[in-house]
Amino acid sequence: MSTLRLIKIARDFSDGRQMRRVLFPTDLEFAGGELAVLSGPSGSGKTTLLSIMGLVLRPSEGRLLLDELDVTRLSDEEAATVRLRQYGFVFQQPMLIEGLSVMENILLAHGIRGGRAGHDIRLKAEGLLKTLGLDGTAHLQPRLLSGGMKQRASIARALIKNPSILLCDEPTSALDAESGQAVMGILKRIALEEGRIVVVVSHDARVFPYADRLLKLENGVVVSETREAYTEANKSN
Amino acid sequence: MLIGVVIISLTMYTSVLSRSRDFAVMRAIGGRRRDIAVVVVSEALIIAGVGLFIGFLMLAVLLNATAASSIPSYFPARIPPILAGGTLLVSLLGSLIALRVALKAEPASVFH
Numbered sequence: 312m313s314t315l316r317l318i319k320i321a322r323d324f325s326d327g328r329q330m331r332r333v334l335f336p337t338d339l340e341f342a343g344g345e346l347a348v349l350s351g352p353s354g355s356g357k358t359t360l361l362s363i364m365g366l367v368l369r370p371s372e373g374r375l376l377l378d379e380l381d382v383t384r385l386s387d388e389e390a391a392t393v394r395l396r397q398y399g400f401v402f403q404q405p406m407l408i409e410g411l412s413v414m415e416n417i418l419l420a421h422g423i424r425g426g427r428a429g430h431d432i433r434l435k436a437e438g439l440l441k442t443l444g445l446d447g448t449a450h451l452q453p454r455l456l457s458g459g460m461k462q463r464a465s466i467a468r469a470l471i472k473n474p475s476i477l478l479c480d481e482p483t484s485a486l487d488a489e490s491g492q493a494v495m496g497i498l499k500r501i502a503l504e505e506g507r508i509v510v511v512v513s514h515d516a517r518v519f520p521y522a523d524r525l526l527k528l529e530n531g532v533v534v535s536e537t538r539e540a541y542t543e544a545n546k547s548n
Numbered sequence: 549m550l551i552g553v554v555i556i557s558l559t560m561y562t563s564v565l566s567r568s569r570d571f572a573v574m575r576a577i578g579g580r581r582r583d584i585a586v587v588v589v590s591e592a593l594i595i596a597g598v599g600l601f602i603g604f605l606m607l608a609v610l611l612n613a614t615a616a617s618s619i620p621s622y623f624p625a626r627i628p629p630i631l632a633g634g635t636l637l638v639s640l641l642g643s644l645i646a647l648r649v650a651l652k653a654e655p656a657s658v659f660h
Contacts, residue, residue: 358659367576367655388580394655395578403660408570423579425586468577480659 312343312506313378313397313475315364320373322359334359334531336373343475346502346509348518351528357512358480360528364510365398365478366390377476395420399469401479401498405461407453407468413440414449417468432471439467443497459490466497477501479511483518495521552635556642560592564646571653581651588650592643596635603635604628 322334334356341347341364349357362368363375366382367390375383382393407416417436421428428436440449443463445456453461462482469477479498483491495511499521502509511518519525525537564571571584607623614621 362656362659365576365659367659391575391578391580391655394576398578400576400658402573402658406569406573406658408573419574420577423574423577423583425583472578 313508314343314376315341315476315508316374316376316379317360317364318374318376320360320363320370320375322356322363322368323371332531334363334370337533339526339533341476341508341510343506343508344502345523346499346511346521347524347526348522349510349512349526349528350514350519352514354530355528356531357514357528359531361478361480361510361512364476365400366394395423395472397475399472399474399477401462401465401469401477401482403481403484405453405458405465405485407461407464409453412450412452413445413456413464416453416464417471419468420472436467436471439470440464443467444493457490459486459493462486462490462494463497466494466501470501474507476508477510479509481513481515482511483513483515488517491515491517552638553642556592556595556639557645559595560588560643560646561649563591564588564650568649568653569658571650572655572657575653576655576658584650584653585647588643588647589640592639592646593636596639600632600635603631 317337317339319336319338320334321332321336323330323332325331333354337360349360351357359368363370366375366385370383373383374381377393377397382390385393407413408419411419414433414436417439418428418432421432437449440446443466445460445463445467448456448460448464453464456464462485466482477498482494482498486494495518498509498511501507502523511522523538525535526533527535571579571587574584574587575581611621611623
């Protein structure tokens with residue numbers, strides 16, 4: 312199982328006149344097999360933290376270790392390669408590319424560097440669609456799917472490369488309650504049964520009961536961390 | 549030639565600008581800047597290729613239609629390759645601004 316360690320990770324942004332710290336030095340460790348939820352009010356730094364963990368934003372300070380390999384200062388190209396091999400992303404909006412079919416969207420990562428998905432990869436994509444309840448949608452254009460179906464298709468796109476880390480930014484915020492629960496159930500299963508690191512950013516309290524680990528951020532600081540007990544407490548309520 | 553560059557620039561710029569989010573997604577899931585460049589330049593060359601095909605097809609029809617007339621059209625054989633080369637060059641020049649826009653797509657922008 313993969314591990315992702317954040318050591319004194321901090322991030323500053325410039326507002327044009329002065330530097331503003333949006334994430335204060337943070338130490339965290341994530342391991343496969345658990346679903347972690349980062350929660351907090353708007354502007355608390357949770358998306359910044361997720362972006363740094365996803366190698367799409369460099370920290371101003373600190374170190375990021377992926378499987379004990381320092382990935383803090385990778386070049387643009389090296390970071391893209393690590394993302395391609397080890398990361399899956401689920402965004403707030405499904406962000407499927409219109410003009411490509413659902414299957415072509417799922418296979419995007421395989422073709423992005425000029426490669427071509429083989430028969431086995433297509434079979435895997437079909438299997439993912441089936442698992443995610445999207446049987447028979449492979450040839451459809453994304454605009455023909457409901458919001459929940461699009462989000463599930465984006466989960467299939469994230470999983471096709473068999474990533475060890477799945478980062479999700481508000482994956483349920485654009486969905487109705489039923490679709491949101493379905494998506495969270497899928498993410499929970501992916502974490503527990505497939506042993507991946509799954510980190511979900513959300514301020515939606517309906518997501519919290521799915522968390523094995525709940526981290527709350529305020530003003531760029533992790534102010535509380537609850538493990539397992541939170542879920543159990545909620546289950547019993 | 550300048551008009552051609554401007555028309556292709558505007559067309560490609562508008563097209564790429566409306567798909568900035570798609571390019572950011574491609575970067576986030578592991579696409580490098582050069583992979584994005586391949587997409588944009590390929591599009592420009594495909595547009596040029598289709599345009600050339602239609603243009604040469606219409607030229608062939610015109611030449612064929614006027615072949616038997618008392619004033620046949622004359623088209624030296626050396627011209628088509630020059631036209632094709634010029635068209636491809638214009639397309640590549642026209643795609644430069646669009647390419648710049650596409651390469652600016654930041655993977656971090658996919659997170660809100």
